[in-house]
Amino acid sequence: MERTELERLRQNEETFARANEQIRNAAERLNVDPVPFLCECSATNCTDLIHLTLDAYRTVRKSNGFMIRPGHDDPHVETVVEDHGTYQVVEKFR
């Protein structure tokens, strides 16, 4: 896969991660918990939701990882480091 293509896949995940930060802020204001977050996989057409408690979400955000629905990992850009059943945490290759 070309480098530009890999960059694009990484950027997709970062875009979803930024959107999830806004969802977290809103959930904290509104006292919503667990929260429907967006799958942070690299597929542009993925609109799957992952229901996570705010605590679980914060744990993912503190790591270098991204949360995805099981099976949404792309072995070209990332590796699964945690499996929680309803979601997985992936770390991107540097």
Ligand SMILES: [Zn+2]
């Ligand atoms: Zn996905």
